[in-house]
Amino acid sequence: PEKISIENVSRSYESTRALADVSFSIEEGEFCCVVGPSGCGKTTLLRAVAGLDDPDDGSIRVGGEPVTGPGLDRGMVFQEYALFPWRSVRGNIRFGLDRPACDCADCEARVRELIDLVGLDGFEYAYPKELSGGMKQRVGIARALAVDPEILLMDEPFGSLDARTRDRLHAELLDIWARTGQTVMFVTHDIDEAVMLADRVVVMGTDPGTVQATFSVDLERP
Numbered sequence: 756p757e758k759i760s761i762e763n764v765s766r767s768y769e770s771t772r773a774l775a776d777v778s779f780s781i782e783e784g785e786f787c788c789v790v791g792p793s794g795c796g797k798t799t800l801l802r803a804v805a806g807l808d809d810p811d812d813g814s815i816r817v818g819g820e821p822v823t824g825p826g827l828d829r830g831m832v833f834q835e836y837a838l839f840p841w842r843s844v845r846g847n848i849r850f851g852l853d854r855p856a857c858d859c860a861d862c863e864a865r866v867r868e869l870i871d872l873v874g875l876d877g878f879e880y881a882y883p884k885e886l887s888g889g890m891k892q893r894v895g896i897a898r899a900l901a902v903d904p905e906i907l908l909m910d911e912p913f914g915s916l917d918a919r920t921r922d923r924l925h926a927e928l929l930d931i932w933a934r935t936g937q938t939v940m941f942v943t944h945d946i947d948e949a950v951m952l953a954d955r956v957v958v959m960g961t962d963p964g965t966v967q968a969t970f971s972v973d974l975e976r977p
């Protein structure tokens with residue numbers, strides 16, 4: 756079944772047409788990469804799916820429900836990590852769990868599980884400034900996964916990392932994805948990265964942002 760459906764979405768900023776009539780959908784459990792040059796509207800589209808931006812036109816549905824704002828069914832990972840500098844690794848991961856309805860004992864167990872999942876054992880009490888880029892992004896991924904979201908939205912998550920760390924995190928992400936079975940929408944300008952990670956690639960073009968092609972990938976993953 757379709758998990759994310761994007762229909763005829765358009766978005767302009769003052770004089771810039773960022774997205775023009777963009778339509779495609781992502782199947783449940785699929786790892787979809789959206790690739791295209793800088794400025795083709797990838798971030799705008801991802802933010803719209805996240806409910807952080809409201810398109811001028813068209814509709815976006817997640818699990819059949821129209822997106823009307825941010826929701827706990829969507830986890831977001833950003834290129835520049837966007838961690839809370841005043842919170843430790845644990846504190847950052849707990850962020851999404853700190854809700855009135857949340858049972859503290861369960862939270863603790865969940866944080867442990869996430870720290871294991873992303874390989875941050877021993878760094879629970881470290882602060883973001885003490886961590887390497889790769890470790891920061893592991894915290895970002897764990898925080899996004901904390902609420903067990905149905906979809907994972909990633910905006911060039913490895914764009915600020917060196918090549919070797921990026922390769923490691925690619926493998927780790929695919930490992931995590933194989934275990935969680937989440938639907939992933941992963942935005943990048945790097946076609947090699949897209950082809951290596953994705954089940955399906957959506958290629959966007961610029962000025963204004965439109966879908967140029969979509970193709971399936973049937974390669975062995977790293």
Ligand code: ADP
Pocket residue numbers: 768769771772773791792793794795796797798799800964
């Ligand atoms: P990408 O993520 O593919 O680089 P963006 O979604 O960031 O593309 O941007 C698409 C277009 O919209 C670009 O031309 C960009 O300059 C413009 N744009 C993005 N955000 C804003 C904004 N807040 N105000 C004005 N123009 C914007």
Ligand code: ADP
Pocket residue numbers: 841842843844845846847849879880
């Ligand atoms: P938050 O960011 O949500 O305030 P922290 O993760 O910073 O939470 O801290 C969680 C708990 O762990 C707090 O009770 C804190 O006192 C304790 N703590 C913080 N740092 C350490 C440390 N280095 N060793 C042991 N306990 C710590």
